[in-house]
Amino acid sequence: MSAAQCIAPLGMESGLIPDKDLTASSSFNDGNVGPQNGRLNQDIKSGAWCPKPQITTESTEWLQINLHSVHKLSGNTNTYLEKKNQLDPPIWASKIRFIPYSSHRRTVCMRVELYGCYWSVGIVSYSMPKGNRRSNGVELTDVIYDGQWGDDLLRGGLGQLVDGQFGGDEIREAAKNSAWVGWRNDTKPPVLTFEFDKIREFSAVHLYCNNKFMRDVQNSRNVTIKLHHRIGKWVRIQLHFSARWILISEVVFDSGKPLTCYIYNTPIFIGHKIQH
Template sequence: MNVATGIVFVFVRSLIVTVSVEGVEPSQCIAPLGMENGLIKDTDITASSSFDHGNVGPHHGRIRNEINGGAWCPSTQATPETKEWIEIDLHTVHMITATETQGRFGNGQGVEFAESYMLEYYRPRLNKWIRYRTKTNGELLKGNINTYLEFKTMLDPPIWASKIRFLPYSSHKRTVCMRVEVYGCKWSDGIVSYSMPQGDRKGNSWEFYDFTYDGHWDGEKLKYGLGQLTDGQKAPDDFKLSFHQEDTQGWVGWRNDTRDNKPVEVTFEFDKIREFTAVHIYTNNQFTKEVQVFSTAKIFFSVGGKRYKGEPITYDSFEDRIIESPRNVSVKLHHRVGRFVKLQLYFASRWILISEITFESSPVSGNFTEEEEQLDNTIQEKKKVTVKGDNNKNVISAVNNQQGIGQYLGIIVGVFTVLVLFMVAIVVYVLVQQRRYKSSPRPSQIPDKAALYRTPSLGHLTTTSSDYADYAVPLQRSQQPPRTPPDPLHFFPKPPLIPPPSEQYYAATDVCKPQFTPPPPPLSTPPPVRLQRQPRYVSGKPYIGP
């Protein structure tokens, strides 16, 4: 490898590494959501119970606030069996990246705090409460050690929720009180859930599973949840590091030979119909370890999620067997519209490893309905008409079958084709005839032996100064105006109404007369005119001679 090639590779590598991904960045999604500053209303804070609602009710569980009793205190003591909770309703889905807790100081009179707690969250697509777990599959989060110091916990992975609950925990019975705050931002990406096959294992040591997925797992496919592909965290360049470092984001991977060479399908559901401009896929390319960027990606769009109509957007990636670092593959989506997006990723090697998938999109307004799906269901119901028999039912079709329709359609197409060919033949014939007529010589250009000479005068020459005998004189061609092509509508010849008159041959006029003596043949050139010479008469007829 020479120096110039090395410089190009470094430049390309820098481009790959510096490509940014659109979406929510967890490091910037750290704003307090409103417990301390009051943006979250009292009516949006509830609890399982309160020791004294007016004094230590849930609306007093705001961090760094000393109102009345100064915290929320449940009516029962905390135990290993968590039963009590304080709930915050955010109304819309938020990405929650951190939580903070504090005990009850109570102007120096409080002695209650929670050493540990758990979290539960809810969002509409899940339709149930989910217990939060860390990447290490832990449920307990560290609480407080006294009544006045706050303790903030970063959530890894983050939580996507519209409601969140704090559940105080204690390994032994004790009275607890809590003040809380949540940090994060509104989930602007609009992704409600994604569904896909669960990842595969590589040998006995490495599992490329989506461990943080919070939806339903039926043993083969993940449904209705969110996980590592949308948490905004990138996996390391070397996929092995995620198995040796607990705090490192892992890869989700699929093996080709377990899919029968079929593509990996990942379907995203959004909160509303959106207009999409791009999708970014963060993928690995350790080709020396049988991991490569997908060869082809096909993206489908749907409004209802049941049928994906229209041509998909197809992206063919180039094979890179030089640089092994992961990269963002960006695909333009050309303002396609839908609420469901399905990605099909085709294998270029044995493995595909994905860390993040983000979209550039914006909500659109308009009348988008699922009428096509409803119409299809109605047609299916109309097709099935049951006919009662003696002991059985036969299902018949209320619409003509496809084979009969095809036969009639073939006949119609055949007749139409014959008519078209007939019309084309007529047009071609007319054009050929017109061309022939234009290229053939006109009647005025054809020499006619009968018309070349006009009839000589019936009498003898009366001019005494002429030495010519009676002979035919050539006619002068008449100047005729140019002829125009005939009208195609009257182009075909018509039979004459009256038979044409018989032709007159001038050479036969005198021959038919009796007692005809032929004159001597004319000289090749007329004799010169001799002046002052009178004609001689031979046998009573004028004769001009030398």
């Protein structure tokens, strides 16, 4: 799902997120300004969460929201004055902490809402070579990747390939917006490994690629690979060069819960009659 579609309020204001899923490092008064009161547009008790100490540049007070499952978050709203902040790029999380900050020591109170959607895709992480830079200086690495960065390998995180942002035809302009990841053919053919939250049945994978052959980049705009209902928790994609570059903007899987088959066995008793 694209960031433009993933903008639904997740339940702070409506109460869909229950009080038991709201915690805080401290509260000035648990009953009146505890974490359960930090809901946008809700005047419950004193109408906000207020941490016990005053806030400075070095404060570590926090308000935490437990969503229990991974969600894609595209923005948050906070108050003193209500302001909506778009998260670009979006983040994936099952728990969120708000940490108030102030350049001057002051008392701070907060009411918040989260915007996003349930991460039904089920991708927990992917690993791959980190990409290269073109001779014209265009960076084709996964700049928003949130996992571990090795010398040549990205491991254990999520980034551009699943952010819902599809690159345009103009590579140089799209690269500025973190749209493409690219590998040059003087490196090893890239291997992409995707880990999912649970065992799934896969029918296809779609690779959104660039097809500007005159710019020495291979592959068609949207390549679909049938996976023939294979079942697993990991998917490994091996790419091969037929030109100088491979550029990929997005990887989308068609998958779902595998069908469960039950085999019922009728016991068969084999015996013999004992002669007396």
